[in-house]
Structure formats: structure tokens, C-alpha cells
Amino acid sequence: xxxxxxxxxxxxxxxxxxxxxxxxxxxxxxxxxxxxxxxxxxxxxxxxxxxxxxxxxxxxxxxxxxxxxxxxxxxxxxxxxxxxxxxxxxxxxxxxxxxxxxxxxxxxxxxxxxxxxxxxxxxxxxxxxxxxxxxxxxxxxxxxxxxxxxxxxxxxxxxxxxxxxxxxxxxxxxxxxxxxxxxxxxxxxxxxxxxxxxxxxxxxxxxxxxxxxxxxxxxxxxxxxxxxxxxxxxxxxxxxxxxxxxxxxxxxxxxxxxxxxxxxxxxxxxxxxxxxxxxxxxxxxxxxxxxxxxxxxxxxxxxxxxxxxxxxxxxxxxxxxxxxxxxxxxxx
Ligand code: SAM
Ligand code: SF4
Numbered sequence: 001x002x003x004x005x006x007x008x009x010x011x012x013x014x015x016x017x018x019x020x021x022x023x024x025x026x027x028x029x030x031x032x033x034x035x036x037x038x039x040x041x042x043x044x045x046x047x048x049x050x051x052x053x054x055x056x057x058x059x060x061x062x063x064x065x066x067x068x069x070x071x072x073x074x075x076x077x078x079x080x081x082x083x084x085x086x087x088x089x090x091x092x093x094x095x096x097x098x099x100x101x102x103x104x105x106x107x108x109x110x111x112x113x114x115x116x117x118x119x120x121x122x123x124x125x126x127x128x129x130x131x132x133x134x135x136x137x138x139x140x141x142x143x144x145x146x147x148x149x150x151x152x153x154x155x156x157x158x159x160x161x162x163x164x165x166x167x168x169x170x171x172x173x174x175x176x177x178x179x180x181x182x183x184x185x186x187x188x189x190x191x192x193x194x195x196x197x198x199x200x201x202x203x204x205x206x207x208x209x210x211x212x213x214x215x216x217x218x219x220x221x222x223x224x225x226x227x228x229x230x231x232x233x234x235x236x237x238x239x240x241x242x243x244x245x246x247x248x249x250x251x252x253x254x255x256x257x258x259x260x261x262x263x264x265x266x267x268x269x270x271x272x273x274x275x276x277x278x279x280x281x282x283x284x285x286x287x288x289x290x291x292x293x294x295x296x297x298x299x300x301x302x303x304x305x306x307x308x309x310x311x312x313x314x315x316x317x318x319x320x321x322x323x324x325x326x327x328x329x330x331x332x
Contacts, residue, residue: 002061002259004302006271006309010258014229015062015092017054018265018331019081020044020070025099026135027123029162031328032197033135039329043266047077049285051084053263056298058092062261067096068331070265079109086114097121097160097332101138103145107152118149119158119187124168125178133167146184156185158245163188163206172214180242187232187245193315194273196326208233208248215244229259255312261305262331269301271309273330274323279305 004012026033045053054065065085072078073096085094095117096110103120122142124130130139149157159179163169172188179186188211193200212235215221221235224243231254232245248254255272262270267282284297314320323330 002063004060004062004261004306006306008256008309008311010256010309011061012259012261012306013062014064014066014260015054015057016066016068016260016262016331017050018069018263018329019050019067019072019075019078020265021329022074023069023071023099023328024074024101024136025071025138027121027162028133028135028167028197028199029164029191029195030332031195031326035196037196039266043282045265045267045282045285047081047084049267049282050081051088052285052294053267053281053298054085054092055088056295057261057263057302058088058090060299060302063090063092065092065094067094068098070328070331071099071101072096073098073102073106079106079113082110082115083113093117095119098145099134100142100145100149102141104141104148107145107148107154111152111154115154117158118154119160120146120149121160121162122146123161123163124171125174126168126171129168129171133164146182150183156183158185158187161186161188162191163211164191165204165206169206169210169214172211173218176215176219176237176244179244180237185243185245187247189247190250192249192273192327193320193322194327194330194332196328198322200322202250205250207251208246209251211246219244227254227257229254229257249313250315253312253315261302264325264330269305270330271305272313273327273332274313274315275310276321276323277308 002011002013021039097119100120127139131137219237224234231247234243234245268278270278279301
């Protein structure tokens with residue numbers, strides 16, 4: 001039972017943990033191709049520090065951890081990290097969001113280490129569009145990663161797709177057709193104002209309604225009633241059992257049911273992707289406090305961060321300001 005309850009009565013059970021802000025792709029909606037503002041290596045949490053924070057989070061009721069980044073698989077000790085989280089007392093459910101580039105090699109070791117679920121990001125089925133959207137010619141590696149994830153039993157494999165107007169928005173239906181044929185659980189995510197290049201433009205947004213209406217011309221979509229705290233609205237496709245998800249973060253915010261907090265790779269705790277404030281946990285870990293004092297201080301910071309959480313992300317307010325950290329440095 002979570003003890004992390006905010007002033008709006010929302011309990012927090014899910015922590016997104018960024019393992020690095022580095023990446024081997026340059027998705028245009030995430031970071032510019034010449035992006036170089038990486039966090040200093042000395043600021044990144046080492047694996048012992050990471051595990052210490054996760055243990056405290058779990059002691060306060062976090063029962064789900066999603067590893068993300070940047071690209072989490074760029075962390076050289078990723079298999080060890082998964083194994084150590086899986087060995088924590090009352091181990092949380094463990095999942096990962098990845099671009100899949102090195103998954104062909106790592107899927108089986110990760111499952112053996114305790115990984116249970118995976119989301120793989122893929123925005124297009126077309127090699128040239130992939131190159132244009134990521135600045136890398138590596139679509140085959142993603143397909144190999146998806147195959148390896150299925151083979152390793154990370155089922156159902158979820159696919160995350162961001163649609164950009166005039167780039168890949170003509171593929172909405174073909175992506176779903178492919179996902180159904182491959183037994184993959186596809187989820188479309190509205191583009192959010194979190195890119196390092198500041199290219200987000202509300203007028204160009206492919207909205208949840210746009211996606212629904214494109215898909216509805218080819219498939220019968222029936223809403224799945226229970227959503228809970230899940231970001232995606234799920235629809236049965238042609239009566240099911242296959243489903244498709246649409247995450248309308250901008251046009252259909254789901255903040256009222258949010259149960260997530262976020263830990264950045266440099267040890268800052270955030271109550272929301274769009275928070276303007278962060279709580280520094282790294283300085284506690286690197287202080288001269290005793291082990292007990294550190295644990296107490298971390299517990300207290302978890303509670304104060306959650307208590308300060310705002311009711312919503314505010315993207316639709318005229319006063320909205322994009323956070324200074326991009327998605328890749330917060331952890332998507
Ligand atoms: N590198 C990994 C990957 O791409 O799956 C994990 C990190 S990435 C930031 C996590 C997810 O955020 C991906 O599915 C990506 O498509 C999505 N994402 C990145 N920037 C976004 C943006 N501006 N709006 C919406 N989703 C975004
Ligand atoms: Fe890298 Fe993921 Fe951002 Fe693409 S979305 S640049 S894969 S962190």
C-alpha cells in the first residue's frame with residue numbers, strides 16, 4: 001500500500017527511472033541531431049546510489065519501476081541493474097522503455113535478470129522515414145529487437161509511436177495493421193512540448209481525435225471501459241481481443257489519476273514530466289550523513305516532493321512554460 005499520497009489524494013505507486021540522458025538515436029521530436037548538452041558523467045548516479053534510492057522508494061509503496069532514459073540500454077551494466085532491482089525485498093514490477101537498437105543481444109539476459117515487460121519505440125515502418133526521424137539508418141536493429149523481445153517472452157510487446165504531421169502521419173493505419181499481424185500492442189502518443197530543440201508546435205499536433213478518426217475509417221474501435229491510472233485509452237480492435245492505445249497527453253490529460261513520479265539519471269526526483277521543481281537526492285547520498293540519516297532524509301524528500309505535486313501539467317494554460325530539461329534528460 002503506497003504511503004506517497006499527494007494533497008489531491010492521488011497515491012503514487014509507479015516510478016520512472018532514467019538510467020542515462022545519452023542516446024544512440026536523435027528522434028527529431030526529442031533532441032536535435034547535433035545535441036551535445038549531456039549531463040556531466042560525474043553527476044550521474046552510480047548503480048549503488050540508484051539501488052539505494054529505489055529501495056527507499058519501494059519501502060514507501062512504489063511497486064512498479066520503469067527503466068528509461070535517454071536510451072537505458074546504453075548503460076553498460078544494464079543487466080546487473082535489472083538483476084539488482086529484481087533482488088530488492090518486495091521487488092517492484094520491472095519494465096523498460098527502449099528504442100530497441102541493442103535488444104536483439106540483450107532481451108534474453110534481461111529476462112533472465114528479472115525484466116518482465118517492455119515498450120519499444122518505433123514511429124515508422126519505412127527505412128527512409130526512420131532515417132529522417134532519427135538521423136540513423138537502424139530500422140533493421142529495431143525489428144530485430146522486437147523479434148528478440150517476443151522470443152524472450154516479454155509479452156505482450158508494446159510499441160510506442162509518436163506521429164508527426166507530414167512526416168509519418170500517413171502510416172497510422174499501416175502501423176496498426178502491422179502491429180495486429182505481428183501480435184504487438186501498439187500505442188500512439190501525442191507529441192509533447194518536451195524536446196530539446198523547442199520544435200513543438202500545437203498547431204501541428206496530431207491529436208488523439210485525429211488518430212482515432214484515421215483508425216476508425218478502417219477498424220471498429222470499442223473503448224475498453226477500465227483505464228485506472230494508465231495513460232493510454234485502450235480500444236478493442238474489431239471487437240478484440242487485440243487492442244490499440246491512444247495517449248492523449250496534451251488534448252486529453254489524465255493527470256487526475258496520475259500515480260507516477262520520476263527519478264532523473266543525475267538523482268533528481270520529479271513529481272511530473274512538466275515539473276518546474278526538482279528534489280536533489282544525489283546530494284543526500286553523497287553527504288557525510290550516516291546510513292540511517294540518509295535513509296530518513298530520502299524518505300522525507302519523497303514525501304515532500306509528492307506533497308508539492310500540482311493537480312495537472314498545465315500544457316493547456318496560457319502561462320505554460322516548457323521545463324528546461326528535455327524529455328531525454330527527465331526520462332520518458
Ligand atoms: N530511448 C527510449 C525510447 O525511445 O523508447 C526511452 C526514452 S524515450 C524519451 C521514451 C518515450 O518517449 C519514447 O517512446 C519516445 O517516443 C517518447 N517521446 C520522446 N519525446 C517525446 C515527445 N516530445 N512527445 C511525446 N513522446 C516523446
Ligand atoms: Fe533517444 Fe528515445 Fe529520445 Fe529517440 S525518443 S532520441 S530513442 S531518448
